[in-house]
Structure formats: C-alpha cells, structure tokens
Amino acid sequence: MKTLDSKNFSVPGYKAWGIHCGIKKTDKKDLAVIVSDRDASMAGVFTKNRVKAPSVVIGTAKVRSGKGRIIVANSGCANACTGKQGHLDARETAEIVANEFGTKPDLVYVASTGVIGETLPIPKIRTGVATAAGLLSPTGWGQAAEAIMTTDIYPKIAVVQEEIGGKTITLAGIAKGSGMIHPDMATMLCFIVTDALVAAPMLRKMLTSSVGRSFNVITVDGDTSTNDMVLCMANGAAGNKRVAPGTKDFKKLQACLDAVTRSLAMQVVKDGEGATKFVEITVRGAKNPVEARHAASAVAKSSLVKTALFGEDPNWGRIMAVLGSCGVDMDEARTDISFGKSRLVERGVSMGKHAEKEAAAALKQREVHIGIDLHKGKGESTIWTCDLSTEYVKINAAYRS
C-alpha cells in the first residue's frame, strides 16, 4: 500500500469540487459535490442519535439499494429539527442534483452540517449546484474537503494506492469534524471513494468494520450528532477482478479502507476545537471489553481530566475519581495509571516525585498516551480524544453568532 500526497491526486472515474453558494454568512465554501462517471456500489454508516436530520433518514433508506453515483454536501446548515419542510428540502436538493447531472434522485446522497433548526436556502443551492457542476475536476478534492468544514481549522484528506486484482486501485477520503465527538457532538461527515470493483454487500461489511476501528474510537457509543454520516462509493473504474470475500485482495482493500479511515479519524481529533493535544486513553484489565470501553470513555469525557491535560498537569487523582464514579468494577488499591511510558500510580498510590516529573514531561508532548490498568480482568479498550482549552469555550460560545 502506498500513501499518496493529499494535495494533488485523482481517483479514476470521479470528479469533485467545492464552492461558496451563500449558505454560510461568511464567504467560506459551503457546498461540495462528488460525482462518479458511472453507477457505483454504495455503503453508509449513520448516526445512532434518535434525533436524525432528514439527510440521515433519507440516506439510510437509499443506501439499502447498495447503489449510488453522486454525493452533495453542504455546510453552514444542518437541516436538522426542521420538521416536514426539512424532509422536502433534502429531497428537493437530491432532485436538483439529479436533474443537473441527468441521473435519478435515488442515486444522489445528501449530507448536511452546521446549525440545527434552520432550513436550507434551496434557491442558493440550485444556483450553487449548477456552478459546481461547471467546475468539477478530477483533482478537486481539496475544494470539496474545504466546503464541508464548519469549525474545522484545516481540511481532512487521506489517499492510498494498492495493487488489487492485477490493477492499481486508488482509495481516497475526505472528512469534517473536530474534537472528540462527545462532549462536542459536532457533526462528523466522511466521504470515501475508490475505483475498485466491489459488490455493495461486501463494501458495507468492510466499511462497518473499518468505522468500528477508526471513527468509533473517537466517539462514545450513541453520543453522535444528528447528522453524522460515513459514505463509501466504489465504481469499478480500475477494471480489477471483482474483489471476493476472504481473498488476499479482500484483505488488501480492507487495509486501504482502514488506513484512510484511521488517518481521517486522527485528523479529526487533532483538529479538536481549540485542542492542543492528541490524547490516546487505553484501559486494560477491566472486567470485560464493555467496561473497558465505558471507563475509557468516562475518562475521555471528563472536563476535569481534559483541562488538566491542557494545563500539562499529571493530575492522576482526577482520573482515579472518574474511574471510581463511572460505574465499572474497580478497586483503587489495584489500579495503575501511566502517562506516556512513565508509570505514575501503582496499586492506587503515587510512585513519588521522580515519577511525577517524568509524567509531567510526557504531558508536554503534542501526543499523549494515558494507560490505565484496573487488574480486574482481560477487558481492553482504547479511545482517542483531545484536551479542553480556553479556546474550545470561545469557539463554542460564539458558534452561532
């Protein structure tokens, strides 16, 4: 597998672009279009939130067909909690795009992100789609990635190449979202395209598995926004032999998908709203994997832990307090905590000033690992998150204004 430069690449059979059509109050890009030159296999993973944007409800229904051709995504307006009008507007957006490109609305997937409770400005989208259609380019991924950003600081792109079924295939993805999804609950969107030939049911399995080991490592079960969506299109333009389950080619393609989703998920965390650190939290020795995951999530969610990380303070007492209150089986006198490679707490007590100094040094890094061993069983889980800075509060206090 080869990682390509994300600044300048193309994926055979696809074009993309992003423009400003007027949904955002600023002059930033707010409309992205990704088009395959032929019908493609399509798979999707959607938010578990009970409150779902029309784009999610409609997309979930469409993707059962396993087919798709175009993705149209807007930022600046989530079109969530907009009642019947929201559903009509999402459907109309798909129709506008289908008409523009001479295809069926069933093959057009709509995604939205931005403020909740406001409706889409359909006339602006109509004009915008026509403009974007005229600008579409095989190398327009950077523009598309920019057009789906909200509070993101930089666009997120990842692309790899691999030899599969005697051909070179390319797999690329763009994403938006910043910070750990909870407590942010900022929308996470990700669109992946490949020219490999894969049947839709297999693509769905591959995508679900890949998301479980990437985007789900940065979210907390169920704590997803109203609009989260990961879509994956495979149009077969590479001309490879159809990838069959259990083969070497299958494993190679899964590895490509995993590489792209993991890279994008890490980019999302690193772009955390106001984040200054990428934090990996691993809980070992929990009674079972579910409790491990729950404990790691509780630590990752704690504002007190996250502000201490921002302050580069190895304040392990806050971690211990969270572990004790989150409901998992634990015993203070058995619990170990480490920062980086340095063990700071053994069997519930500090290992002293020297260990504290080493932990403090580990916290000065841009990437921090917190290891917790509960010594209660074999459950293990890892979560990625970021610290909580003054900047986070500023961004989120000002977001709608």
Place this chain on the structure above:
Amino acid sequence: MKTLDSKNFSVPGYKAWGIHCGIKKTDKKDLAVIVSDRDASMAGVFTKNRVKAPSVVIGTAKVRSGKGRIIVANSGCANACTGKQGHLDARETAEIVANEFGTKPDLVYVASTGVIGETLPIPKIRTGVATAAGLLSPTGWGQAAEAIMTTDIYPKIAVVQEEIGGKTITLAGIAKGSGMIHPDMATMLCFIVTDALVAAPMLRKMLTSSVGRSFNVITVDGDTSTNDMVLCMANGAAGNKRVAPGTKDFKKLQACLDAVTRSLAMQVVKDGEGATKFVEITVRGAKNPVEARHAASAVAKSSLVKTALFGEDPNWGRIMAVLGSCGVDMDEARTDISFGKSRLVERGVSMGKHAEKEAAAALKQREVHIGIDLHKGKGESTIWTCDLSTEYVKINAAYRS
C-alpha cells in the same frame, strides 16, 4: 421560620473557627474546627464514588453510632488515594483533636478536600488544632466556612430559626464546593449544626431526605468526588421536647433543614468555577422519573449546551441533539423546549424569530430556566447547574500549580 443574617449569628452549644496552618501553599485558611459543648446526635451522607478518601471510609463507620461532638476539616489536601498512610493520618488527626478537647476519637469526624494523591502534613495539623482550639468562638462560622474553601470564590453559609417544642431552635450550615459537581467532580462538603433535640435515627432520615432535594439536585447520580460528605449534628442545647416523627415539630425541623441545604446547594452552583449563570433544567413528560432525571443530567453535563449558555445563545439544536443521544425514550416531533417563560420549540421545530428573540433575552439573565417536555409520560425531574466559561478552563488547568 426566620432566616438569620449569615454574617453574625451563633448556635447555642457550639463554637467554630478556621485558621491557616500551612497545608495550602498560599496564606489562605485551611483548617476548620466545629465543636459541640456536649455529645450530640450525628447523621451523615457520603460520596457514592468507589474511590473513597479515608475520611469518608472512617466517617461512614463512625456515624453508625449516631453520636458525635467535633468536626475537623482541612482544605488543600484531599488525603485521597494515599493508601495505608492516608488511613493512619486520618485516624491520627481524629486523635490529635480528641486529645486537645478531652473527648474520644470516635466522636471526632474528619473531612478533607483539595489535591488528590498527597498525604496530610500531620505536624502542621497538630499545631493548627491547638491554635484553633484557643480561638474557637460562638460566632466563628465565617472563619470556618472560609477554611474549607478550595476554588470557591466566597464562603457559603445559611442559618434559620424556628419555634419547636416550645423553644427557639437555630439550624445553621456551612458548605464548600463550586459548580455542578459533574463535570467538575469538585468535592462538596457541608456541615450542619442545630441545638434542637432529635434522636439520631430520625436525624439520619431527615438529612437523607433533605440532601435528596438539594445537593442531589446539583449532582448526577454517582458522579460524586472521592471526598464528598454532608454531616449534621444536633446537640439538644435548645432544651426543646425531643422531636417525634410525624408531628408538627418534625415538619418544622425538616423545613428548617431543607431551607438550609437548598440555600447552600444554590450557593454552590452560583459559585460554579467561572460560572456566570445559575441554570435550572426541568424535564417533564418523560416515560418515568428515572428517564427524566437522566435526560436533565445529560443536558446539564453537555459542554456544548453549557458553552452556548455562556455565550447567551438559545442554541436549542444542541439540547435536542443531547436528548436524542442520551438513551431516553423521546421523539423529536413531540419535544418542546423553552428558555425562561418563552416557548422556543414546539413539536420539534422552532417557533420563529420572535420566539428566538425572547429566548435570547431570557438568557441574558443571571438565572436561567430551561424547560423540556418530551410528551412521553409523567416523569419529571429538575437539575441545577451553571454555564461553562473560559474562566472554568483557566481555573481547572491551573488548579494544582
């Protein structure tokens, strides 16, 4: 019932004081002593965290006797996660105090708050206890309240008087803690004294009931710190007829206790770390009271909701997103949301610009009420919390340094 001036009052049969003995690195007070001139009925409510400070473990055991005479509390060091040494130190603190006042260690209750993982400086406490003993005063409550503060901005005191059993009884309390306990998990300590004559088992019931409607309204089930503790002493110095269950006097005393705990709980929230607003969140129409409580807690915990409140932005979409992801039975199309008296969202959609303006005006107040109706059942619950400001992050990033 009469509310007394919290700046200058006494409770017959009690003395109190607070001093700086050197536990804190600054010159702020860090040691409080409260002494009854006779053995008193004692009741306590303690943290549910699995990680418990020695003061909590030992206090829980002692209070089974229903008896007490002295409370000694330090700030600056939580003496939590300190292993065997921590337990020895907590016991030694009780012995030092018992010797100083010529009573038994079993009648001395120790409470601690501050940094986790550091041990108590016993020599400083020994000297400090002797100093405090010489300064004890019937009106020393302000000093005691100051000496238990950590990141608190002001001391919290409440005092009421009532006619009970033919006598005037006084009931007073001091507390420390700031902000909503979760996500802060800052320690909440509260010490209540009264000269009323009450049997310990009844005092325990009254205290538990009162805490459920005050301090538990500002915490989230289980999300309590390692050191939380509410103690209540009743020494009978008023000479009233012993208060019997189910009587008018019982109701009057319960009302006094409720008034003091509610006042202190509200003071704790208003003193939230960096808080600019007191926020009351009421969820109605949930399937049952447990789901109502869970939904209210989820909204109260959300960093996104709390930063929007800081920004005075009625960003109801964030509330809807939290409700949808927190696991309670809800349906977007049935959900109403109001800010202050102004209904902003009806059946899942915004009521428009005028309603939004009214909601924005309600958010400019120092006290804000958020009302949510899920229209799913009769479950109802209220939680008190505060907003999340840039100041919160600054305080908590710097706390240990």
